[in-house]
Amino acid sequence: MANQDFRICSESGLKVYKNAETLIKWNVIAALATLAVGGLMALLVALTRWPSVHLLGLTEYYRFLTAHGVDALLAWILFFEMALVYFASTVVLGTRFRGVVVGWISFALMLIGGALINVIIIMGRADVMFTSYAPLKADPLYYLGVILFAVGALIGFIMFFVNVVYAKRDGGFKRSLPLGSFGLAAASIIGVLTLAHGAGIFIPAFLWSLDFIGYIDPSAYRLVFWGLGHSSQQINVCAMVAVWYMTSAFVVGGKPVNEKLSRTAFVLYILFINLASEHHLLVDPVLSTWHKIVNTSYMMHLAVLASMIHAFAIPASIEVALRKQGFRSGLFEWFKKAPWGNPAFAAVALSILLFGFLGGITGVIFGTEQFNIIRHNTFAITGHFHGTVVAGTTIAFMGFTYLLIPCIFKRQLIWKGFAQIQPYLYAVGVAMLSIGMMSAGAFGVPRRHYDITFSGAPFSFTFDPAIDMFMSMMGVGALLAVAGGVLFILIGFGSMIWGKEVK
Amino acid sequence: MEETGKSTGPIPGWQKFMDNIFLLLALGVVIPTLIYTVWGLWEIMNIPRLPIVP
Ligand code: HEM
Ligand SMILES: [Cu+2]
Numbered sequence: 001m002a003n004q005d006f007r008i009c010s011e012s013g014l015k016v017y018k019n020a021e022t023l024i025k026w027n028v029i030a031a032l033a034t035l036a037v038g039g040l041m042a043l044l045v046a047l048t049r050w051p052s053v054h055l056l057g058l059t060e061y062y063r064f065l066t067a068h069g070v071d072a073l074l075a076w077i078l079f080f081e082m083a084l085v086y087f088a089s090t091v092v093l094g095t096r097f098r099g100v101v102v103g104w105i106s107f108a109l110m111l112i113g114g115a116l117i118n119v120i121i122i123m124g125r126a127d128v129m130f131t132s133y134a135p136l137k138a139d140p141l142y143y144l145g146v147i148l149f150a151v152g153a154l155i156g157f158i159m160f161f162v163n164v165v166y167a168k169r170d171g172g173f174k175r176s177l178p179l180g181s182f183g184l185a186a187a188s189i190i191g192v193l194t195l196a197h198g199a200g201i202f203i204p205a206f207l208w209s210l211d212f213i214g215y216i217d218p219s220a221y222r223l224v225f226w227g228l229g230h231s232s233q234q235i236n237v238c239a240m241v242a243v244w245y246m247t248s249a250f251v252v253g254g255k256p257v258n259e260k261l262s263r264t265a266f267v268l269y270i271l272f273i274n275l276a277s278e279h280h281l282l283v284d285p286v287l288s289t290w291h292k293i294v295n296t297s298y299m300m301h302l303a304v305l306a307s308m309i310h311a312f313a314i315p316a317s318i319e320v321a322l323r324k325q326g327f328r329s330g331l332f333e334w335f336k337k338a339p340w341g342n343p344a345f346a347a348v349a350l351s352i353l354l355f356g357f358l359g360g361i362t363g364v365i366f367g368t369e370q371f372n373i374i375r376h377n378t379f380a381i382t383g384h385f386h387g388t389v390v391a392g393t394t395i396a397f398m399g400f401t402y403l404l405i406p407c408i409f410k411r412q413l414i415w416k417g418f419a420q421i422q423p424y425l426y427a428v429g430v431a432m433l434s435i436g437m438m439s440a441g442a443f444g445v446p447r448r449h450y451d452i453t454f455s456g457a458p459f460s461f462t463f464d465p466a467i468d469m470f471m472s473m474m475g476v477g478a479l480l481a482v483a484g485g486v487l488f489i490l491i492g493f494g495s496m497i498w499g500k501e502v503k
Numbered sequence: 504m505e506e507t508g509k510s511t512g513p514i515p516g517w518q519k520f521m522d523n524i525f526l527l528l529a530l531g532v533v534i535p536t537l538i539y540t541v542w543g544l545w546e547i548m549n550i551p552r553l554p555i556v557p
Contacts, residue, residue: 161524161525161528164524175514175518175522176518176521176522177522177524182521185524185527186527186531189524189527189528189531189532190531192528192531192532193531193532193535193536196532196536197540200540217547219547220544220547223539223540223543223544223547224540224544227535227539227540231535260517260518260521263521264517264521267520267521267527270527270530270531271530271531271534272534274531274535274539275534275535275538275539277535277539278539278543281543286546286547286550287543287546287547288546291542291543291546294538295538295539299538
């Protein structure tokens with residue numbers, strides 16, 4: 001075989017095979033494009049929830065909210081994760097992509113499925129929110145789109161294992177996968193479980209929408225749906241933590257202080273984190289207390305333990321690396337001298353901070369049966385997951401994009417000054433968005449609600465006036481976050497097109 | 504990134520376990536499927552239905 005089809009990345013010293021490079025590139029491009037669509041929808045939806053603006057009409061609100069959930073949560077995140085699993089199973093190991101045709105089939109399925117879902121939603125044939133709870137029924141093509149997209153993603157995760165097996169044979173690694181790749185192995189394992197649940201629920205729903213099945217039990221739907229809906233968030237957590245470790249390694253040369261402990265934490269994720277799916281069903285009258293408590297308490301806290309391990313291990317690895325570079329004076333010189341102007345590093349630092357304090361803590365609280373009942377379906381929940389999947393995962397992936405652009409696209413970043421402030425701008429916006437939502441939710445403001453003034457309703461109700469401030473905080477945060485998001489998209493695509501070539 | 508376990512001598516059992524990603528895959532699929540999905544579906548199926556539900 002030709003030996004010429006790889007190059008050595010001048011930034012990282014990694015060996016990049018051409019076939020993996022092209023596939024990673026296109027997955028990143030699709031990810032950025034879907035984030036742009038999802039972000040536009042976010043802006044419209046947020047401006048509708050902001051009572052002083054109340055932009056969209058009733059139907060458009062639910063339609064665009066569905067599109068926001070699908071494009072941001074499914075498409076952006078999963079396309080980027082495909083890029084990550086391919087990166088971790090080829091570039092990190094210095095091996096080629098095996099069966100690259102299959103990788104392209106996966107990409108095509110995701111692209112076709114994603115496009116189909118969007119078209120059907122915009123046509124107004126699937127105003128069902130991304131959860132599409134039965135008995136809400138969408139057009140069969142909507143379910144078909146989800147199935148195509150999910151099968152594509154499943155193939156991508158399977159290709160991770162295929163590549164790892166070949167990489168081991170070809171000497172890409174000896175005994176243990178490098179830690180970053182191990183984290184993405186955890187993500188891929190959870191991916192298989194998740195997408196199996198996806199098939200388990202969307203295939204029956206598809207048949208039901210075609211009238212081949214007469215009835216879908218709503219509580220069974222919810223149970224299996226969250227095996228998909230929640231577990232996919234755990235793919236995100238694993239991928240995000242892997243990005244934390246990889247960025248810390250690439251940018252400051254950080255190595256975990258105790259690698260075995262960090263790996264063990266990933267194993268805890270693999271074994272236990274998915275049981276937390278149950279937190280979506282805590283107020284469900286159907287399941288027994290035993291089922292609820294075993295799944296969300298006993299088991300889930302083992303996964304929370306894992307997050308705590310990572311949250312200490314990564315800053316520690318950064319501290320040790322920076323101290324080795326000579327920043328030793330006092331307790332905090334390393335902290336002051338950390339590369340805060342490097343957007344990849346800044347993004348990871350912000351992601352760790354916000355994920356822990358906004359997303360993580362609230363997640364543990366809201367996931368407890370006794371507390372869940374007072375926050376269920378309020379805006380506080382939306383605040384919680386914008387702390388995890390946006391402030392945590394999305395910011396981390398944005399930072400990693402800044403590393404992939406020189407390494408995989410072979411381009412320098414354009415607008416370096418703007419790139420430096422981008423993670424901070426986005427993070428401040430999302431933090432305000434999330435805290436605004438959580439605080440309004442604490443006063444009982446519901447999520448997924450078009451008009452909290454209840455105008456024209458047969459009864460009248462007014463919330464505590466304090467919510468005006470929190471809803472405005474959400475609105476202003478949304479504007480800042482959208483500005484940061486637009487900047488990210490412009491810098492990302494701009495660098496791919498106009499960036500100076502890296503030799 | 505560097506590899507661990509360059510030291511010689513027998514590989515500790517826990518490390519062997521963690522290196523076996525296919526075993527982890529099997530456990531990662533089986534544990535939640537049993538404790539969350541199968542148990543949950545079993546409970547749902549055992550709830551008597553209202554006669555009006557088809
Ligand atoms: C500029 C950034 C963003 C803003 C301003 C924003 C704003 C919002 C708003 C206002 C809602 C509506 C909540 C409701 O009315 O119930 C929402 C829902 C949601 N957002 Fe975002 N969001 C942003 C980014 C993201 C990203 C990046 C993701 C995923 C990675 C995401 C995932 C979701 C999900 C899953 C929902 C729930 C949809 C539903 O209830 O069906 N958001 N967002
Ligand atoms: Cu969840």
